[in-house]
Amino acid sequence: MKTVKTILVLLVVMMLASSAFAEGDLLAEIQARGTIIIATEGNWSPWTYHDEDDKLVGLDIEIGTLIAHGLGVEPEFQETDWDSILAGVDSGRFDIACNGVGYTETRAEKYSFSTPYVYTHKVLVVASDNEDIKTVEDLKGRTTANSPSSTYAQIAEENGATVTYVSTLGETMALLEQGRVDATINAQVSVEDYLTQHPDAKIKVVQILAGDPVAYPVRKAEDTDTLIAAINDILQQAREDGTLAEISVKYFGLDMTKSDDELEAAAE
Numbered sequence: 001m002k003t004v005k006t007i008l009v010l011l012v013v014m015m016l017a018s019s020a021f022a023e024g025d026l027l028a029e030i031q032a033r034g035t036i037i038i039a040t041e042g043n044w045s046p047w048t049y050h051d052e053d054d055k056l057v058g059l060d061i062e063i064g065t066l067i068a069h070g071l072g073v074e075p076e077f078q079e080t081d082w083d084s085i086l087a088g089v090d091s092g093r094f095d096i097a098c099n100g101v102g103y104t105e106t107r108a109e110k111y112s113f114s115t116p117y118v119y120t121h122k123v124l125v126v127a128s129d130n131e132d133i134k135t136v137e138d139l140k141g142r143t144t145a146n147s148p149s150s151t152y153a154q155i156a157e158e159n160g161a162t163v164t165y166v167s168t169l170g171e172t173m174a175l176l177e178q179g180r181v182d183a184t185i186n187a188q189v190s191v192e193d194y195l196t197q198h199p200d201a202k203i204k205v206v207q208i209l210a211g212d213p214v215a216y217p218v219r220k221a222e223d224t225d226t227l228i229a230a231i232n233d234i235l236q237q238a239r240e241d242g243t244l245a246e247i248s249v250k251y252f253g254l255d256m257t258k259s260d261d262e263l264e265a266a267a268e
Helices: 002-021 026-033 059-070 082-091 151-158 169-177 188-197 222-240 243-252 260-267
Strands: 035-040 074-079 111-113 122-127 143-146 162-165 183-187 203-209 217-219
Touching: 026 035, 026 222, 035 059, 035 082, 059 074, 059 222, 059 243, 082 111, 082 217, 111 222, 122 151, 122 169, 122 188, 143 151, 143 169, 151 162, 151 183, 169 183, 169 188, 169 203, 183 188, 188 203, 217 222, 222 243
Parallel strands: 035 074, 143 162, 143 183
Antiparallel strands: 111 217, 122 183, 122 203
16 A cells, blocks of 8 residues: 555656646756755754764655655755755755754745644753753843754744854754853754763753744745645655654654644544
8 A cells, every 4th residue: 555655646746747847847857857955954963964874864864865756856965054054945056955944934934835744842951050041031141052043043032042153953062061151942852862862961951842843945936836745745645654753753762743733632
């Protein structure tokens, strides 16, 4: 059944590309090229990182590869800093970004997003000996470390913090442990993964915040509509046959493919 569904999805994608080819559509361009150019950081475990053999791996790498193969092409991952990812998608340098990008209404004004593939929570993190910061409301007049243009930096600034911009989670934690910043906000799964790899890290989580649906952005334009439709078909099949859940469990240790509403409905 899984193979039949795969074939059906591929046929749908081929039909979309065929009808789009005459219109100069991005999906047709990708399939004519034979590759989809994917932006990713490569240093944000467990989303996108290098393993012990220096191979690029992670949840977004695996799902990005799944999408590429569903489109009938090969993935071409290009590693870049976070603050260059969305700008590169916007300019057409990258076809898509696979990097744990949270969906927000502000971003949706500029980018077309796929359907969400996971749902995450954010956490507020401070040094182990910090007893002054308990919630984001305590960030006023404080300093945080975050990637520029991230939802995490936005939350910190909205709560009165001055943000020191960094490129990697490692830099963030180093600044925090060294006492050069007071706090950071980041994805819960990334912080938990960091603590697993660095059990002696002198940091602690003091607040869990509501999360975002995480989706894949492409440039918002008429010539990207069929690409988004094709990606959504591929993600839907992976959702239905359990592939997305399997990948989530592999990298996060739990199934994070369901929204809070879906989890509540299932519990009733």
